[in-house]
Amino acid sequence: MAKTLPKTDVVIIGVGWSGGIIAAELTKAGLNVVGLERGKDRKTEDYFMVHDELRYALRYEMMQDLSKETITFRSNEGIRALPMRSYGSFLLGDGLGGSGVHWNGQTYRFLPYDFQIRSKTIEKYGKNKIPAEMTIQDWGITYDELEPYYDKFEQMAGISGEPNPLGGARSNPYPTPPMKKSPALQLFEDAAKRMKLNPYMMPAANLSEGYTNPDGISRAACQYCGYCERFGCEYGAKADPVVTVIPVANKTGKFQIRTHSNVRRILHKGGKATGVMYTDVTTGEDIVQPADIVVVTSYVFNNVRLLLLSELGERYNPETGKGVVGKNYAYQVIKGSAAGFFEKQQFNTYAGAGSLGVTLDDYNGDNFDHSDLKFIHGGAIALSQTGSRPIQNNPVPSGTATWGKEFKAKSLHYAYRTLGVGGQGASMSFKHHFLDLDPTYKDAFGDPLMRVTFDFEEQDRELGVYLAARSAEIMKEMGADHVDYLKEIGPYEIVNYQSTHNTGGVIMGAEPSTSAVNTYCQMWDADNVFVVGASSFPQNAGYNPTATVGALAYRTAEGILKYREKGGLLV
Amino acid sequence: MDSTGSKKKPNREAEDGSVATMEQPTANPAGPLTYEQEAKNNSRRKFLKTTGYTLGTLALGGALSSLIGCTNNSEEPTPTGEPGKGEEEKAQPRNYNRALMFLTQEQFRIVESATERIFPEDENGPGAKTLGVAYFIDHQLAGEWGFNGRDYMQAPFYVGEKEQGYQGRLKRREIIEIGIKELNNYSLTQYQKSFPELVAEDQDEVLKAFESDAVQLTTISASSFFKMLRTNTLEGAYSDPLYGGNLDMNGWRMRGYPGNQMSYTAAIDKDYTKMDPISLQDHMAH
């Protein structure tokens, strides 16, 4: 039988951004915290050989090993879900720091509208604007209430940026100035300004200059090395948990990280968790770690899966709409973009950084009128320059051969004559988009895989086409000689990478009947369990998720400390 | 190779095998028997001629490999860096990476000629063959990627929707082996010649037939095989030379890609500037 270890104050499942932040905050406050991370240890010195597109970007060096665990996918309940056998649509993090190590660092605050989308939509357009099957809901928290936590995350990470002209109010400026502007960014900015749009520098977790954060952690400036997303940063310039929050937790002497520790169950009794059961994957031994408080920060899919495997919380039933665990899975509509080909100009796009870009919110949220549109929301449109690495970046104008002499000549010609402008379309939740346990396929331990049921709806198709057209307008204004963009968004497929912005499944809200956690990410059904991550989002916004995930993590840490004192539900 | 296809195919295979062997050194001077770039091939070619390797119907396998061994030990100047006289003086160190880990030489030649059509040598610079793409593919198939080591390969296997991605039970190395064999069989059926022997235009027609699934295969999808080959070709042309392709970074040089520099802080706000590339090996000093 499983070996049982001495009890700890808090056990954290998964040490990525959410787990790392909470570990730092709780250990600073004197709590003893055990962090269980299924993957390996990581440090900056690992990355001397990191500028390797094949190994990191195409063979997924840093990602979860799918041979051991994956998800299954089906477009709807009428077909059999099948495993995602190789990587495609999204990439799952693994190892210390999680996806926080190989993210881009595009660090957006959501719009005030995002947190109250249901009530604001009804208020302005009436009830009928929201289709019956669309299950969007208010978060139970407003932008203004979350603002101080956004600020905390930005100060910790040293976000480089300038205020969003169309964004919510800020208590502080970004801690570091915007990154350098490349000629491509300048072109976008100038065009957008001529079009009377509101461009601003993308908030970046790639430091524009050396920075020391409030925890006393100093990091160096970004070198625009062009090997950022999917790679670790050898300079520590990219804010990642391993170079920011984890060392702070370690320094307290109260944080015990156990790597190669795969958590398989949350143990509970009478509505309270008693600890977790994990397998030490180096020995195969099952171990019980008792704890007063369990924090689940294992990314969207495993957050949901662990609750379902542990039979904690009420499973979502898509027939009745009752139950909450697995509800409101949402994603992102990423195909609303345009590629521009420039004959007269070559750009230095071999250089770049994960979050080097100029962006605008004129077509995001409800910043434009939706009365005559068949969708709600929109997305941030941006031109980003992340480094055009040569294997993955061989765009040629539509109508060009995709291999052979013509392809070769054109792909070489356009290697530095192509720019992209794209929207991150918001993804609304629907009754029939959900997560549950797969009845057939198992992980390496024999536990059921997470099953994803999801497809694009009319909302998504309309939104995607709209953002593609807006992106193309900007691209034309930038002076591209040829512009390609999608005029139709096909069905959702799991084959091509879109984004790792999966959301929902353990959503937050104002009341237990429609949400799994409250606004402290505390489970309504087990008050000593906190489930943190984009799994809390009731639907997705038109941005990357992590600033909001980070803000929720800071708020959760505060909640846990309150809970430690008073106990009970925090709201 | 032998485990797939109809009864007829193995026969053709054998036929084709010996034909290709005879043809190879002349039709394919930079094929698997040579190690280095075109310029260095002259003496090797001469050497092969004079020692009679291009003649006759040599038995394959052990015989051939022992002959290769023999060349390596020979007193003859090789193109691969024995300090010698005259033109050999500037010869580069031998590239020991240029040997096969997985493919047979016959398979290698098919991969080499197919990828060369996907990414041909032209006025811009080297094609797949010169860049060593076929070596790259061989090496990739020999390792974890070829075995789908990090993919979920558990049963049950069902035919799925297109949106659900690859659902087969075959590993990449098996798909490539079958694909190569079918490419050759199709060439023999349509043109009575093996794929490497075909003129470029006919090779293109064969590849197009695979790309468009005009060829119907039972075990694999012809178009998926083609797609994999195309992706592998770009990978081999542009990955770090450490993997066996992108010879001497000439793929990068051709497209003006600076490789993996440590920093672009000085370049980021400037117009496009060409730089000589550096590779991961240059980082070993750190």
Ligand SMILES: Cc1cc2nc3c(=O)[nH]c(=O)nc-3n(C[C@H](O)[C@H](O)[C@H](O)COP(=O)(O)OP(=O)(O)OC[C@H]3O[C@@H](n4cnc5c(N)ncnc54)[C@H](O)[C@@H]3O)c2cc1C
């Ligand atoms: C290529 C890429 C680029 C991205 N770019 C951006 C961007 O620019 N901006 C942005 O906002 N977001 C971006 N993201 C998303 C971002 O990385 C995530 O939102 C963020 O990392 C989520 O943090 P998390 O702590 O919730 O999960 P993760 O960082 O994924 O951490 C979860 C951790 O839990 C561990 N774990 C999982 N299951 C178990 C288990 N059973 N037992 C023990 N441990 C477990 C995992 O190994 C992992 O370390 C990107 C993601 C990817 C993949």
Ligand code: SF4
């Ligand atoms: S682009 Fe900047 S932040 Fe990203 S990995 Fe390179 S140096 Fe680090």
